[in-house]
Amino acid sequence: MATTQEWKITAKDIAEKPDILMPGHRACAGCGPAHALRLVMKAIRGPTIVTEATGCMEVVTSIYPYTSWAVPWLHTAFETSAANASGIEAALKVLKRKGKLKQEHVDVIAIAGDGGTFDIGFQALSGAVERGHDFLFVLYDNEAYMNTGIQRSGGTPMGAATTTTPAGSVMPGKLQHKKPIADIMVAHGMEYVASASPYYWKDLLQKVRRGLEVEGPAFLHLFAPCPRGWRTDPAKTINYSKLAVESCVFPVYEVVNGKYTLSTPSKLIALAPQKKKPVADYLKGQGRYRHLFAPQNKHMLDEIQRWTDERWAKLQQKVEQTA
Numbered sequence: 001m002a003t004t005q006e007w008k009i010t011a012k013d014i015a016e017k018p019d020i021l022m023p024g025h026r027a028c029a030g031c032g033p034a035h036a037l038r039l040v041m042k043a044i045r046g047p048t049i050v051t052e053a054t055g056c057m058e059v060v061t062s063i064y065p066y067t068s069w070a071v072p073w074l075h076t077a078f079e080t081s082a083a084n085a086s087g088i089e090a091a092l093k094v095l096k097r098k099g100k101l102k103q104e105h106v107d108v109i110a111i112a113g114d115g116g117t118f119d120i121g122f123q124a125l126s127g128a129v130e131r132g133h134d135f136l137f138v139l140y141d142n143e144a145y146m147n148t149g150i151q152r153s154g155g156t157p158m159g160a161a162t163t164t165t166p167a168g169s170v171m172p173g174k175l176q177h178k179k180p181i182a183d184i185m186v187a188h189g190m191e192y193v194a195s196a197s198p199y200y201w202k203d204l205l206q207k208v209r210r211g212l213e214v215e216g217p218a219f220l221h222l223f224a225p226c227p228r229g230w231r232t233d234p235a236k237t238i239n240y241s242k243l244a245v246e247s248c249v250f251p252v253y254e255v256v257n258g259k260y261t262l263s264t265p266s267k268l269i270a271l272a273p274q275k276k277k278p279v280a281d282y283l284k285g286q287g288r289y290r291h292l293f294a295p296q297n298k299h300m301l302d303e304i305q306r307w308t309d310e311r312w313a314k315l316q317q318k319v320e321q322t323a
């Protein structure tokens with residue numbers, strides 16, 4: 001992987017760089033995925049083709065006959081963004097071999113939500129990574145199937161109320177923990193896996209650029225709050241993007257050729273554990289978790305804290321073990 005240390009990102013650079021995901025789309029106020037993907041597209045390094053699975057970000061950016069995308073963009077079925085990326089990358093190779101491609105290189109980015117990644121798109125993703133296609137897969141994780149009305153996915157965290165895990169007398173929200181998608185991708189032996197949260201926008205942009213520089217598959221797990229599905233104040237999307245990292249619910253890190261490194265916001269918490277916020281600080285204020293603060297659901301809150309601590313400890317162990 002080429003190094004990007006020379007790319008010193010400043011707010012001015014980013015403000016001056018044209019939007020590739022342009023304004024005028026129909027995302028909700030405070031939409032985390034729209035904000036995160038706008039940042040992702042600020043980090044492209046040249047000619048780029050984007051392919052996107054069915055989901056909120058596809059729907060709101062491509063209402064016929066309009067598009068918000070200032071690059072070639074292909075919608076594909078819910079389960080096939082990685083399969084589409086494989087085909088695009090293979091076609092680019094053939095065009096290049098036949099001398100029909102003017103550009104030296106074209107980057108390929110596949111985008112999908114958590115439903116389109118953890119669940120229904122996983123087969124295509126795993127296959128594309130195993131075959132070694134050169135593309136960056138961006139998972140924008142709003143933690144449920146939002147476009148179809150907030151159904152639980154493999155990325156929905158324990159305790160979250162969704163329309164298929166409604167909190168009430170039968171169940172206290174989702175009963176299972178979130179699938180460890182980044183670890184599963186690391187297990188594929190791929191060169192680059194990272195997690196990022198939009199509050200830490202420079203970190204996010206660097207990771208997009210690094211993922212693009214990999215000559216092979218790269219995977220980026222993006223935290224992306226959804227005010228509609230999470231029942232949160234649209235003005236607080238960025239606050240939750242920060243709190244998730246500060247509570248270690250969503251640590252930010254990179255795994256390069258199997259070597260784990262905490263990114264600065266999470267590294268600072270590892271160095272000063274007293275700065276780690278309780279998970280309840282992150283959960284409170286989110287309508288999807290409101291029921292967890294009722295006395296009868298305290299065991300759920302305790303379990304979420306225990307699991308978060310355990311995952312955080314394991315992540316730190318991986319950092320030490322692979323140093």
Ligand SMILES: Cc1ncc(C[n+]2csc(CCOP(=O)(O)OP(=O)(O)O)c2C)c(N)n1
Pocket residue numbers: 033054055056057078079112113114115116117142144145146147148153
């Ligand atoms: C095979 C198939 N099953 C179901 C659907 C219906 N569907 C379209 S988008 C969607 C949810 C997408 O969820 P996610 O990938 O998490 O993205 P989000 O909408 O949250 O951005 C569903 C269930 C479909 N289009 N195709």
